[in-house]
Amino acid sequence: MPDLSKFVARPIHLTATATLQSNSQQGVNAIALKNPSGEAMELLEIKWRLQIDYSSSLGAAIALGGAVACKLDLGNYPLTNGFVPVWSFGRGENVANESNYLYTPAAVADVVRDEYRWRLPRPLYVPAGAVVMATFQNLGLIQPAITLQVSYSARSVARSPKKVFLPYASCYASKPLNALAADSDQSSETDLGNPFDEPLHLQRFTGRVLTTASGYLVETGGAEYSAYLTRVRMSDSFGRPIIRSLIPFRNAFPAMSRSWELDGAVMDPRSYFNVYLSKNAPSETYTVPFTIQCFVGLVGHRAVNG
Amino acid sequence: MSAPFCVGTEVSTLAAGQTIQPNVDQLCSPFRDPVWIDEIAFATKYVTNNTSSPLGAIRCKLNMGRIQLTGSRADGGFIPLYNFGPLIQALNVETETTTNWPTTPRPTISYARWRLPRPLLVPPGSMVQPVLSRDADSQSGNAWVAISYLGRYCEPGFRMPKEIAVPWVSLWAPSLASTASAQSSELDLVNPFDRPLHVQRLIGRVRVTIAGAITNGPQAQVVAGTLVIKDSLGNNVVRDFSGFTDIFDGPRSAWTVGSVLAPRERYNLTIQDFSGYTSPQLTVSMVGWRKERVA
DSSP states (O other): OOOGGGOOOOEEEEEEEEEEOTTOEEEOOGGGGSOTTOOOEEEEEEEEEEEEEOOTTTOSOOOGGGTEEEEEEETTEESBSSOEEGGGSSOOSSGGGTEEEEOOOTTSOOEEEEEEEEEEEEEEEEOTTOOEEEEEEEOSSSSSOEEEEEEEEEEEOSSOOSEEEEEEEEEEEOOOEETTSOEEEEOOTTTEEOOSSSOEEEEEEEEEEEEEETTEEESSSSTHHHHHHEEEEEEETTSOEEEEEEEEHHHHSOTTTTEEEOTTOEEOTTOEEEEEEEEOOOSSEESSOEEEEEEEEEEEEEEEEO | OOOEEEEEEEEEEEOTTOEEOOOGGGGSOSSSSOEEEEEEEEEEEESSTTOSOGGGTEEEEEEETTEESEEETTTTTOEEGGGSSOOOSOHHHHEEEOTTOSEESOOEEEEEEEEEEEEEEEOTTOOOEEEEEEOOOOOSSOEEEEEEEEEEEOOTTOOOOSEEEEEEEEEEOOOOSSOSOEEOOTTSSBOOSSSOEEEEEEEEEEEEEETTEEEOSHHHHHTOOEEEEEETTSOEEEEEEEEHHHHSOTTTSEEEEEEEEOTTOBEEEEEEOOOOOEEEEEEEEEEEEEEEEOO
């Protein structure tokens, strides 16, 4: 019997890489995401890095977080509701630096690199030999292939816990809304739901707005005008108003964090949220058409017996 | 279960020099139950793209019935929107100009967010009433302002406590147009209550007008002068005159203090060497919370 009084948690970092062609789906090397010491660990944080070669037709700031989605599973336990855009997991803590244009040596193409992270609501216990499997989907919003890296920040653990806290993330991605006229969309019952028999303790709603104009995919640099045009309302499956009336998108999901932090809120078992989006026809005059796509993410955790 | 809760309202006709109260019906809980408010979010839009920082020109006063959440000596309790919470993103995320955007005219859109130091429990039938004002800022057109409260419904069977934690923001806004130095008074950053005030942070923001545009960027911060701070017992908080941006650093524009002011105690601020451009505005807010009895 090991002397647990002398146990010291060690940090663990695991990384896997893949290249996703447009409109494709691919997993990553599972061995690269397994604790090499063969011991159990606690997963604390997941980080994604997305990169494409620079192209003048796409610009120097591309919202790749809305172009790539990730599905996570721990054995038979789903950690996501299918594929969730990688920018819909975490809070936007440094929005200006999420997308960066990187100069490289003359013989190598410059790149655009986006980075996102998700600090799990509670550490996730990963038993010895188990892997949190990550599968990715390129949503086909841009033509070039996207190189991605997924990294797990974890630490070793001495013993298995009595309760395991499983994170869960889901996302509602609206249809592209026509910016030239009034438009609307609504989520379905399976988008933002708690499919489990346990309550879901909510960490946050995330709110992202992807604007497509002249081939550019942007979330900043003037694109907040799209968020200004969009109104959102939300109710739950009991008919209770969550967002009582149509309010500006960024007043429900503040721009300063790209999220609505929900520490303490709980979602009933087998319930869901309905999101209603309404876009006004703008008073300003357009010189170039553009479309708006809104992403509302739901992130939380549930407890199961260890 | 404690479900999320969000209400909001907006006004689109806030002219320069005007004060307006939004439709408060939209800011009430639809049920006669208490709710928690964790965060207040603001969004603004100016008509044209020549405004770099409207968040200092648009102000908000908040009160919940007889309980005030904001106070300022000279401004009737109106606090600039960027003095509620720290700067947690880059300045060009806080205020987004739409220079390259395909519309005419190109608006300026800004955001502010106040994560309350303690969640505010709003009793049944009550609401937090905002009043919005805009300085005579010489920018064209009406401003659009939206305010929202984000929080949670209380659990079924929740019993109202006898006392609640109420957030508080007070302001010192010296007049620096004709002088390069100023001192706060005993009515500025003071605890006006008969109970201790838990001070979470001090927020320092500065903006100046350069070539017709209002900016709170690095140019404004450079001219912000030096500051010394004492408390009302004569203790040195900042002993020697120190750069404004040494105290309220650029990345956050805030100093998380974590102190307690006894009843009627205050912080005294003296600023000097402020060499601003046209229409300088320097504001220091004190954000905290105190206990209040509820009926």
